[in-house]
Amino acid sequence: MLPQATGHAVGSASKKPMGTSESPKISLVTTSQRVPSWQRSFFNTDNAFRGLMLIAALAILGIVGLIISELMQRSGMAWHAFGFHFFFGSEWDPVSGGFGALPFIYGTIVSSLVALVIAVPLAVAVAVFVTEMCPKPLRKPISYATELLAAIPSVIYGLWAVFILVPLLRVYVDPWLMKYFSWTGLFAGPAYGIGMLAAGVVMAIMIIPIISSITREVLVVVPQPQREAALALGATRWEMIRMAVLRNARAGIMGAVILGLGRALGETMAVTMVIGNNPAIAKSLLAPGYTMASVIANEFNEATSDLHRSALIEIGLALFLLTIIVNILAGLLVWTVTRGTPARTNA
């Protein structure tokens, strides 16, 4: 493929010898009378092309700028009405016009943490198994399966959770948790099936692919001699993984986990369908809750007052800032591990 492409270029270059606009030496002679020299040196095709690409690149900055200004502008009304108290008030009453976002912030954070608790061991196990343990022919199918999990849309996870997962939780899991773990206070009934736990479980399945694929990337970067050294000292395979691989990849795995957290915080559809949509702060994970993303999804189209709409957009702004901070933190952690290694060995 490569030689072909190059050959094509040679052909086109020889067919069209460097003409007026492309070669400065010739154009100096032919156009110096018509075009001032500063223009000739600046307005050439190369710079035009570069400018066009620059515009596309700047569009990305523009989009993010627009997102921020749009959210800030349209949430101004709620900000002026409630100020910082907006984030600490727990009353959400669109009818009388009292808006506090605390139940949603609480629900978002708690459901995401539940998802992390479930997803992290599974995702790290998959990554370790695929990179260090499993027989070679199994490697591709397993990583393909986890990637496929990432391709399934959120709304389909929601559908599956509503009809399969929630009944399963209600009939089998919730009663069991209530029987043996009610002393923690986290699993107080009644068991509806829907609630924080259901949301956490379905989000866990959704964030496993991202955590495990980044963990895999980080594990691969750990230098091979580290592994060989540990094995040469008589370590078993698990001891080698624990001492030579996981310890070195610690920060990167942490980054992968936080990236998963960022994904979970903004998750909307699946959560909206199973969390129960009740703006109350309950200690029990079996109780229905509400998240920032799902309150926007549920109420924005039905919001009648400008203040209500503005309050929802302010929740959106808070969610935006929260995910950005989390993602930047994660990016830094992953970068500390993978930096220094050549991005592509064949480049």
Add this chain to the structure above:
Amino acid sequence: MPKGQISLRRQLTDRFFTGLAAGLSVIVVCALVAILAYLVLRGAGSLGWSFLTQTPKPVGEAGGGMANSLIGSIMILGIASIFGVPVGIGAGVYLAEYGRNRLGQLVRFTADVLNGVPSIVIGLVAYGLVVVPQRHFSAFAGGVALAIMMVPTVARTTEEMLLLVPHAVREAAFGLGVPQWRTTVSITIPTARAGIITGVMLAFARVAGETAPLMFTAFGNQFWSFSANQPIAALPLQIFTYAITPYDDWHRQAWAGALMLVMLIVGTTTLVRFVFMRRMLGGAR
């Protein structure tokens, strides 16, 4: 070292953790299989000719389909691609060919930030940017929302794929007197073409299933609509609408729609994986 010198405890620990990792991996694969199996079991029965040709019927009437949602999804995705793909590829070219500077760093960082913005927030922004000035929901607004989501993915994969092209290829072109823009357009981009297409298709597959950004933009529609200026149905929206109703008929439709959507997305990603990825890797090495 002979096996006998490793204590039994250490051997058992090793076995235990190997088994644990294998077991947990099996659980993850089972979750995938369970989801796909239920989709096929529940969806295949209702996925027939009428499903692909009819619009939704009111509650209680049997039959009906999601043909208008399918058309709607295609239109929204088309609009999204028209805006999102050129900007994404352009930004990717800038990053790969001219982006070794402060501005490049900033754009790269911003693209990653944009990639992490929750889709519902993108929906809110598209609502403010398009729906409010237009004063009504429209397929166009939905397309804009999805385009915003496509840009960072396309840009970053394009950059990565262009950087895969060996520098010697560019130098060969420069050596023949080809200007830089011509090198990029006629040599670098064609060489990385398969990879760039992969990135575009993956971004496409990712936004094809998005529901949240369409709720306040495309809004949904129970009838045929072919206008970019009108509210329009979309497959993921329709699945959501049906799933949260209490009617068995509509649940069946939701499953069938979900099966179709997954086949579309998984089909796209699998195709990309097996056709383009292989060609790309073969081309660059």
